[in-house]
Amino acid sequence: MPQTKHPHSAPQTLSSLTLASLPSRPENAHKGDFGHVLVVGGDLGTGGAVLLGGEAALRCGAGLVSVATRPEHVSAGLARLPEVMWLGVSSANQLMGPLERASVLVVGPGLGQAAWGCSLLSAVANTHVPQVWDADALNLLARTPLALPSGSILTPHPGEAARLLGISTEAVQADRPGAARKLARRHASVCVLKGAGTLVAGPGGQLALCERGHPAMAGAGLGDVLSGVLAALLAQGLEAWQAACLGVWLHACAGERLGIKGRGLAASDLVPVIRELLEEHSACQA
Secondary structure, eight states: OOOOOOTTSOOEEOOTTTSOOOOOOOTTOOGGGGOEEEEEOOOTTOHHHHHHHHHHHHHTTOSEEEEEEOGGGHHHHHHHOTTSEEEEOSSGGGGHHHHHHOSEEEEOTTOOSSHHHHHHHHHHHTSOSOEEEOTHHHHHHHHSOOOOOTTOEEOOOHHHHHHHHTSOHHHHHHTHHHHHHHHHHHHTSEEEEOSTTOEEEOTTSOEEEOOOOOGGGOSTTHHHHHHHHHHHHHHTTOOHHHHHHHHHHHHHHHHHHHHTTOSOOOHHHHHHHHHHHHHHHSOSOO
8 A cells, every 4th residue: 555645635445455465474484483472461350451462463373472461360361362471460570571572562451550551561662663552551651751663553542542632532533534643643653543434544644544344343342452463463574554554454344244243242253253354365375
């Protein structure tokens, strides 16, 4: 997809024909070829958020996936996802080693806004690898400005976007393209402004619109899944703009495919369907 659009041009509509593809994997591929995603978050009571992000990253092809969360969540995480490396961290000091081994970070799902989450976010912000910031990472960013590493992605919903911009949610919704572009420029990152008609904005002014999706997707945890998808695509070599556009489209199309069953769509329902759609779009083996 072109990346040199004029800042005030109309958004391009995402479709399978304009999206980047992951290359097929060689016969001698191994897990070290496809990145190491570290998901950071899950304060007490919100451990499911990092589980969803880790599961999505795993199922979308990241070579290695780790989750750093409250020690209280490790046993449950291992029982649900034994393929993921679960790390109990009580302080930012315990996060230093895992950060050195990661190639892509997800921070924010279930992070909370208390001292534990603040300390972990500060450590993550000083790690110079591509990152996906979501949920409470964005709320903390609105309170304490931090510089995001190059190649990162922000994924605010309208309320989070409003806090980041210091305006009302209604103002964001009244000019969604303007809000998305402003956030992308301000943080020198790709911005995914979620909601009906999700927008992807780049720091250079480029803008894309996703017209797919379904109202059944209005539920908890779907943003955590999207963060894991984006991280997996980054880990496998896509640039932030490419990963954001492809990840948003896969996520929305999965929701659309499942939405025909009606209400009660759970975030974890999306993961196997996203995996199928990714294979249809970018076959693993040539």
